[in-house]
Amino acid sequence: MTRKTITILIVLAILLSLSSMTASAKTNENEKVPVLITFKGTTDADLVKAHGxxxxxxxxxxxxxAAELPQKAIEALSKNPNIGIIEPDLQGQILEDEIPWGISRINADSAQTIGFNGSGTTIGVVDSGIDYNHADLAANYLGGYDFVNNDADPMDDNGHGTHVAGTIAAADNGFGVVGAAPGAGLYALKAVDETGYCSYSDIIAAINWAVDNDVDVITMSLGGTGYSSTLKNACDHAYANGIVIVAAAGNYNSEVIYPAAYDSVIAVSATDYYDNKASWSCYGPEIELAAPGVSIKSTLLGGSYGSKSGTSMAAPHVTGAVSLLLCTDVAGTVYDTDSDGKWDPAEIRSRLHSTATDLGTTGKDDYYGYGLVNAFAAVDGLSLADPEENAPEEPLADPEEDDSTTSPETPEFSEPSMVMYVSSLEVTTDLIVRGRKNYFVWGEAEMRIVDINGNNVEGATVTGDWSGLVSKTVSGVTDANGMVVISSDHLKNPEGEFIFTVTDVSLDGYEYDSSENLCSTDSAEY
Incomplete structure (x- = not known):
């Protein structure tokens, strides 16, 4: 298939997507469509403006x-010999589930006790911003930019980016939590809006900023299922300029999403407390490393703390490990393969591969890649690049004193085989409006799990199937009230039913008896 043919197909796809709008509304040929335009040579903004x-x-x-163009202009510009491709400016979203322990599992606390804390390294957190007033983040915050609102104040208005930032670099200050690299500097590159959505153009702009400002690592706990050559080119350029890029694999229990699926990006899958792949974690040959992603405690908006699950929570563990490795001295070691005296992205990846804890099938596999990232093993035997600069000013606190560095104890139950069941299940719908004509709707299944005595069951994994308008197997973990809310995928302008059916409930020490369920299936129509 030729590039011209691909371009024509993309143009047709854009036009067809426009023609499929509500039948009662006539297509406005002057309506502008968000697109990404890649030129064969130098960019020409005047040409784009001349076409409206x-x-x-x-x-x-x-x-x-990145621009908005009328339909006719897309067709005209696609024939311009100086333009390589015009593709839609797709949307991505942040990647959290619902619902804290991973720092000690990747041995980051052990690396910290021998002096490695990420000091001197900089990380660009492409996400929903950072609550830079948080007591555990303020000391490491370096600035950034808000690409959503086009200003220099990347304050988090969603909470996702703040949670990610805490896992990477929450300060070792005697309270709260400790990140994997508590000495690393954080740049907040806000590409995600308050609803959790982002455009590929804003992600690319954030990567562009990171390159221009010599950031060491880019971390992206977000993405979309749509391929974009423009986003790929941006990632490849950053990688070629010495930036290590880490991204979440996705939470759909299917193929790896973008940008994680690009060759220049470290794709990270999520594991649970027992080192098994989380049921919802995406997988495939692109997976490079695995990291904890279930019930991860970290920083939240307003100076608080809480737990979340998702590959969004796994990726920052790897980002922290990269930061720890970057503050070591590679010069004169066998790991400096090009003998330039500094870590390059390929050398970082190779070191993390060889020191990862193998999980699953022996060797690299589609679930865990090279294995569970092991921060201590990665830095073990290496020295600090500049001991005077990178050594922490104060002794590290005992990791046992911080919630994030202690492994959770397996719950103890007075009765080894207590029966549990679903005592309530309700499916509702919610929506957000984007633009003047489009709205995105999703289903939410809220349920309570109790034991045979009617007591709430905390920590139970509830698995179920969405059907009707969506088809997907999902899971979630109950809170202290025995409650869990599981959401479906978002659908654009849907019409029909969201149906949820509980298929399993599991927790050590309990036996799930579906015959006791007061409700196993519920639905909501939109």
Whole structure:
């Protein structure tokens, strides 16, 4: 298939997507569509403007422009010999489930006790921003940019980015939690809005900023299922400029999403407390490393703390391990394969591969990649790049004194085989409106798990199937009230039923008896 044919197909896809809008509304040929335009040579913003386009970004690391164009302009510009491809400006979203322990599991606390804390390294957190006033994050916050609102104040208005930032670099200050690399510097690159959604153009702009500002690591706990050559080019350029890129694999129990699936990005899957792949974690040959992603305690908005699950929570563990490794001295070691005296992205990846704790099938596999990231093993035997600069000013606190560095104890139950069941199940719908004509709807299944005596059961994994408008197997973990809320995928302008059916409930020391369920299936129509 030729590039011209691909371009034509993409143009047709854009036009067809427009023609499928509500039948009662006539397509407005002057309505502008968000696109990414890649030029064969130098970008030409004037050309785009001459065709009625509104230029959003003119990138400096790749010959591409993000803009909004009328339908006719897309067709006309696609024939311009100076333009390589025009593709939709797709949407991604942050990748959390619901519902804290991973730092000690990857041995980051052990690395910290021998002096490695990430000091001197910088990390660009491409997410929903950071609550830079949080007591556990303020000391390591370096600045950033808000690409959603186009200003220099990347304050988090969602909470996802703040949680990710805490897992990477929450300060070792005697309270709260400790991150994997508590000495690392954090840049907040806000590409995600308050609802959890982001455009590929804003992600690319954040990567562009990171390259221009010599950031060491980019971490992205977000993504989408749509491939974009422009986003790939941006990642490849950052990688070629010496930036290590880490991204979450996705929470759909299917193929790895983008940008994690690109070759220049470290794709991270999620594991549970027992080192098994989380049921919802995406998998495939792109998976490079695994990390804890279930019930991870970290920083939240307003100076608080809480737990979340998802590959979004796994990726920052790997990011922290990268930071710890970057503050070691590679010069003169066998790991400096190009003998340039500094860590390169390929050398970082190779070291993390060889020191990972193998899980699953022996060797690299689709679930865990090379294995569970092992921060201590990665830095063991190496010295600090600059001991005077990187050594912490104060002694590290005993990791046992911090919630995030202690492994949770297996719950103890007075009765070894207590029966549990579903005491309530209710499916509702929710929506967000984007633009003037489109709305996105999803189903939410809220249920309570109790034991045979009617007591709430905390920590039970509830698995179920969405059907009707969506088809997907999902799971969640009950809170202290025995409650769990499991959401479906978001659908654009749907019409029909969201149906949820509980298929299993599991927890050590309990036996699930579906015959006791007061409700196993519920639905909501939209």
């Amino acid at each position: 386009g509104n230029v959003k970004y003119e990138y400096t690391i790749i010959p591409s422009i």
